[in-house]
Amino acid sequence: RKAKALSAPPADAGPPNTANPHAAAPRFDRRAALAQFSARTRLDMKQVFLSPAYIVLLGLGFANAMAGLWSQVDLGLYGGAMHPVTRSLIPILEGNFSLIPIVIAIYYGGELVWRERERRTHEIVDAAPVPDWAFVAPKIMAIALVLLSTLAISVLAAVAIQIGHGYFRLELGKYLLWYILPLGYEWVLLAVLSVFAQTISPHKFIGWGLMVLYIVATTTLGNLGFEHHLYLFGTAPGVRLSDLNGQGRFWIGAWWFRLYWGAFAVMLAVLSHLLWRRGAETRLRPRLRRAPYRLVGSAGLILGGAAAVFVASGVFIFINTNVWNGYRSKIDDEKWLAAYERVLLPFEKTPQPKIVSVKLDVDIRPKAPSLETHGLYVIENRTAQPLREVHLRFDRDLEVEALQVEGAWPKQSFERFNYRIFAFDAPMRPGERRTIAFTTVRAQKGFKNRDNDTRVVGNGTFVNDIEITPGLGMSRDGLLKDRAKRRKYGLPPDLRPAKLGDPAAVQFNYLRHDSDFVTADITVSTDADQTPIAPGDKVSDRTEGGRRTARFVTEAPIIHFFSIQSARYAERKERYKNVDLTVFYHPTHSWNVERMVAAMKASLDYFQVEFSPFQFRSLRFLEFPGYANFAQSFAGTIPWSENLGFVADFRDPEKIDYVTYVGAHEVAHQWWAHQMVGADEQGATALSETLAQYSALMVMRRLHGEPMIRKFLKYELDNYLRARGGDVVEELPLIRVEDQPYIHYQKGSLVMYRLADQIGEAAVNRALRRMLAEHAFKGAPYPTAADLVAALRAEAPADKQALITDLFEKITIYDVKARQPKATKRADGRYDVSFQVEAKKIYAGGKGEETAAPLDEVIEIGAFTAEPGKRGFDASKVLTVEPRRLRTGVQTVTLVTAAPPAFVGVDPYNTLIDRNGDDNLVKVN
Template sequence: MLFSIARYEFRYMFFSLPTLIISCLLFGLAFLFTANGIEFQGTARGGNVYINSGYMIAKFIIMLSILTTFIIPTYIGGAVLKDRESHFDGIIFSTPITKKGYIFGRFIGGFSALTLILTTMPIGMFLGTFWPWAVPETFTANVASHYLTAFWGYMMPSVLAMSALIFAVALIFRSMFYCYFVALAMVILFISVDVSSAISGLWDPFMGDIFGEETQYWTAAERNNNVLGFSDLILANRLLWLTIALSVFTLAYRFFSFTVVAKVAKENPAKALEEAKLKAAVDLNIDVSPKWSATTHLKQLAYRTKFEMLSVLKSTPFIILMTFSFFLLFFALTGRETSYDVNTYPLTRILLSSIKQALTGALMVVLAFYSAEIIWRERSCKFNEIIDAMPTPNWVFAVSKIAALALIMHAIVLLGIVIAIALQILSGYDDFQLGNYIGRGLIYYTIAYVYLAVLSCLFQVLASNRMLGMLLFVVFMLLLTMSRDILGVEHALLSYGLPDMYAPLSDMNSDSRFAIAGMWLRLYWGSIAGMLLIVTYLFWPRGLVQSFKFRCRQLRTFKSKGLTLASLALLTLFISSGSYIFYNTNSLNTYWTMTDIEQFKVDYERKYRQYESLPMPRIVDVKMDVDIYPYKRRVEVGSTQVLQNKTTQTITTIHLVFPVKAKVISVALEGAKQQSVDKRFGYYIFELHKPMLPGSERTLTFEGLIQQQGFKNSRQDITLVRNGSYISNRQITPRVGFYPGLMIGDRNKRRDYGLAPLPRMPKLTDTKSHGNNYVSHDSDFVNFETTVSTIEGQQAIAPGYLVKEWHQGKRSYYHYKMDKPIMNYYGYLSADYEVKRDSWNGIDIEVHYHKAHDYNVDRMITSAKDSLAYFSEAFGAYQYRQLRILEFPGYKTSATAYPNTIAFSEAIGFVVDTTDPYQIDLPYYVTAHEVAHQWWAHQVMAANAQGGTMLVETLAQYSALLVMEQKYGKHQLRKFLKFELDKYLRGRSKDAEGELPLYKVENQSYIHYRKGALVMYALRDYVGEQTVNRALKQLVKNHAFKSKPYALSTDFIGYLKEAAGAEHHALIEDLFEKITFFDMKVSKSEVTTLADGRFKVTLDVDVTKYYEDAIGNKTEVPFNLSVDIGLFVKKPSSRGYGESDVIMLKKHRLNSGQTTLEFVVDKKPKFAGIDPYNKLIDRDSNDNLIEVEVF
């Protein structure tokens, strides 16, 4: 009997039109992913990772498994609920069928059909590799086990667990809505695990978080070659969810009964009295003449809307949903981490951003599920024919149900706002900015989801069942969000609901102009939503189930003057708002697609790269006049620059490349005439009347401006704002000679356009590159002088010393001049600043900040003073008489060091919460890092060659580490080093070009920042701080303010080897010249108490050393190094850990393999470890520390 029921159920579920449609959709998505090379979850086409590698197959299959939440309720819940919905359950239950046969037969049949449908995904991925237009280089040989493991080992256990849970819920509650609600809960749990680190990945029902954690450090070679397996964590996750599902299923099976107990309503006196009055009124036989006017319909709309909303608000699932949302939002709002997992103060703009980030996926899922429930509610309980017979127009039903969905969206967002304000109150923060909460949160943000609610309802109206409607909505949203990769759709006018216009918030710049583009887009979307609502109204099903074809035929006979007028009004709004958006994006601004940008770069290279090797003069003197008009979004520039022939050749032509966004008003070159002007590329060629001899000079003068207008299609211009304008010199001045930065760098794109590969940076052996620095190819150190003006009430600041300040005609003017040459690298800032002043050894220190952002100003000044003191002693004198820190709006999360001036984003230091003494002091660290650049960039500048950023960024990282250690002690640096190790290991796994040794770094931030900090700190630990500083001081002495040649990474390594001695050469080579990894772990640790009261500790340690190539292929080499061994009272990673918790920390020389170490100490340790402070690069440093066993 069981197999007969299962066979029938399988045929019923599998051989149907919805099954065919769903199978085609899943197959198509999987096929497109492989054949088209769609970027998915951070891994892109090409690079070093093959699309059909085991890693990529597993990643895509796991992510696609989330789609099964929209399918499982129908195939699994429907298997047991269709009898109840058709009222056939009474007949079925009265037959001599066994409970076992009925329950397991239905489950096995439905699950078998579901499994066959889902097999279309791996099949689609497999067949996609044979697509003729796919790029062969992106594929490797197909391995069957990869597909089988990903599908049967990773995906299907999740599907089985969810199926068992949903089937059990169907048996218990006998309601399809609760089945879908369980699916919704699973998706929200998945999002919660992804959003918050406070929830263990074990609770991820789809295993995505655990898979990401297990593979986060995999190199390209490992992602291509590793066999997919089952780690302890993966097995624990699978076991946990299967156990939960089995337990719930067992309970449901036990309590399920064929006997249906009729519910007897309790007598309600009030209700009985009401019914009696109603009966008496009916018996009066009153003559009623109903009037069906617009007023009546509006009253019906009000009643239906109230009914739909109360149906939602009073339902148990809604209360559970709000509970889930509470935890999701709470974790997101309390985990406002910036860099290095440091929290910010609870500013409204930050909390709004956290709400948006947490809810972006969750609200779409809620929409998909709830739209199905609300639209299908009457049909599910067979009440639709009674409702449909009522004299109520379709639009009343459609609008009221969409209003209920809008209520859900606003309720969830409002919950987030309430939690946010509560957190602000508890934190003592009282600037709530309710206008932003209401305007940006409840209106601007949420209305986009209301528009999506209309679309979701339309899909439910058109679909033959709720599952198909949900799946259509989800697939549509997936295609919409990936439209750029799949279809090349980039214009905002071709979007709906998502993606949105860029509209950031800033405390410093309260200008709301960034939201204007979004508001126009919402008006445009609103017109589309209105038209979709009309389509929903026209296709609204009434009475018996009608086919889509029948409803289309009915449209021919439908006539309504009001509907026609509404359609015309919406069409007018659609055209007018769309035209205005188009006018801004395509007329006032240039509309660039990704293809346009690529073609621009390709054409530039093909046309002008022929001039790359021509000798060109270099800029030696700069005088700038800059006028900033923040409210007009305009900057005017006039400049006089002196060009000098520093080559040994004569120069006959001079080439200039102006920024694309700058409008050139006039340009003149002494002793030359314009030979050609290419306005598309801003490329000017001047022919000299007389050749420019070596050492001779010419004066270049030009005038230009940047005028921002309207809004753009993509990222908005953030340089010129009402308060906090920030412009760099490269946005307003030309480059001399062919500019290589405009060429395409991506090797796959270059292949697509038929261009030869381009190295990221010149090789160290390329002597021509030694005469150029990596910041500017057309200048060295230059004399600099500037006058900058801005509106009254703001201060305009540029590098240099203030010579003169005056006011004229509601404008403020500032004249700055440098007393010595600087790098041709400077910026201008204009804002209404508060200023905090201090000094160190006669050097003036200033912090210019937004009035409300005084939280960390004193900390920045302290860091600046500490840094100046240490660096001046260790590396050499500071070259300026002042140091300024200038805040700019947090549209960029970065800090930039100009000569004697540091531009510092409000997002990374000014609003960071530094009250927790156990967190990394981010403002102190960033300030120290940027101050260090006054030595490493503005004294010693690196050549434009491999390793250049090591001399600038790595040395700045090291310098900041030393100052931090001096301030907080070495034990507090463990967390910083652990973070750097994690970021380095993650970064190398995503490098499409392949990793290089540190001394050959090609501007890869994960190498020069993350690995650089680890390497320099380890180096200092082994050879000594004074030794390293001696080499650095020698580097400064020999290369400060010098060019041709600029400093190379090999120069520093040479000084280092000389200072450290031959005994450390091998270590230096391992750290800088090779990609070296260490695998160290404590396998066993015991402590016994000796007779004298002391403690004997025994440790078994295992150590391995190996080298890796660019993509991660390993070669083991002998390990022979002294490594820190530590004994601790408290775990070094625990909160409050400090010097008093260290019992012993000293180095022991170890060789490859296992070694047993013994120590006698005075205190009983609780933890023992090898390299406990993560000084050496170990891919799995979690096994470096172990709890000591007591004997």
């Protein structure tokens, strides 16, 4: 198509020199030009496709991609496998093939443009009666075809991997639309740029230099905050992929940019034609002087048309990215956050009323997409003083269409931060209640330069309440965390929570300061083909006029932390012990739905018996697009990312069942956060995340037995040890954890499991029941991690109190290892087994400083016929496991076994937080 478009009139086609007088009369017509074009294309392509460099590059890319693709399926949590869905492979391809096309385009741009000159055949070739475009276009074509062949081969690699993993859904349409078309297009642009750079350069190496300069400039400018795709040649905003939502509307903006840069590339191609080097003349200036005269005719028309498209699309893009949506670079966003904190954080301690009930009317328009919310809060002054002001904080891009605070007037508005202060006409007395009514719209008009909204989308809308409704007072949520960045903007290095035991902090839970437990009444409407969901018991659900509207009313007080969702879902429903269980999933992702239902049931069975009754009438898992990678527990409603569990592959039964783990963990949050929630001070997440980890482990053990838990805990141990070395602030004991995931998740699992092992699961659960009895569904004052530890101490015998101190109040690290094993057969046919155990215990400080601690504890030793924790290990491989009192230093231990052991060791199942969990076992020869 490009070749035709570039066809030039005969007037322009004549060579600069006279034709060879010995040849037959030369022809300058279009047919001859096309014949020349195709001959030259074949020649140029042959040079590229048959060159060793191309084969080497392609081989490299292929090998690289295969390695990346093959391991992709093993990137599930805890070593779990995933089905190789096309959506998850495309980013790997893009990553592995990002450099190769650039190298190909740059390298072959030089090689092809300069070939005749380097072989000193240019004077002959250039003298041929061929128009300039018939030189330019074949070179661009050849490079483009090489690049496209690279793409095609990478798709073959991905499909081969899919088939190799037994995945036979050949999603060729997705490869085409999500990968080949957009990338192929961008790579052709690169080929044009490369040929142009060589055309205007006096030497091949200068052309290459120009291209390298372009690559370096593109990356550096981005890092300096110059991110607009309007001036970064050939770039476009990234398109997020999801099986639920496809390319969403993200492709629209991306293709407008591609149109814009495509028009620019056509201009470059015409310029290459105009400035083409012919004969002996290599200087640029004479060619530049000559160029305008050659614009007459098609070349001029094409150049003019392309320029018009370039300008018009550029204007339209600018309207989208800079007028309808504010253009912001990443640096702009950081500056905004820093200013937000500087201006508003001083309000953090300004006393505010609390929200006690929430009524929302949420109108989702998936096709727009947009989301409009009408809301009504009832607020109450729960402080002891009269309140003069209420502060309202809205999400940055949320449009506030209406806002009324009963008996108050708008006193001050921080437009830049979407933050408003209302003053009460008469101060709000302690215990007094008033209302706040508001209307907000969350919608993105057109497209942005980056970060298009992924929350309100065509299929798979998922917003939480703070994204659509106001919070009261200032909050630390979302403030800058990175220390280097904080320093750069003159902020204090860290924002640390209140210390454990701070009496002021127990007035607030750690999720939000502006509410205790609330009641909610949420109506959600969406398009008729989608399912609207919000927390609460569904009391009505009707479809009329193409809209489906459902109303959800909470059956128990809930934490003010809601999600609203809407998508075209398949549903798996079951009523179980008076609870409606539902998994809402994307129809092609049914692999683990039964496993999820089983996890719900096992969780309810354990938690209801061991902790307290479940407080809701329904329990829902809902899939949402993979724009984020988490699962999150809202009241009775648990959204999961499509990347997390829905595509997990459990054909290998040895894999850790992380779907059940995640499911049980999130269901456990219905107790540990939604019934009892921690005060906003150190240790808060030990009451939610650590207890959810413990609960999930107990469910997993019931379903899968001890060996899988051991494997799981080994991951926890390794991840904890790795992460503690990287903590830039300070490692803290579990009781004072400051929202540090490696402590409240990984160490939390290890601590709780060892505790249950030592004082008994029943004793731990008695303590947890007591915590719930005292604190569930009550507002301030909130419980702390110190309350939890006290409850555990109350259930533990005297000789385990020191253990509780070690586990919760200190950073305790063991180092035990086994060596020099011996096994000798006895007269009675059994075996005397002995080995040395080297053991020590240390206490660590927050910065890694260590002090030796005396070790004198009962620790297990054992002998096995296979290695614990490894493939194939099960209970039948255990010869004996016995407790032994071990002390600091080297000691010899002995066992008697019925059969010859293959492995012996100390703490064989890694119940200790051991610096090196891999040297606990030793092979017996």
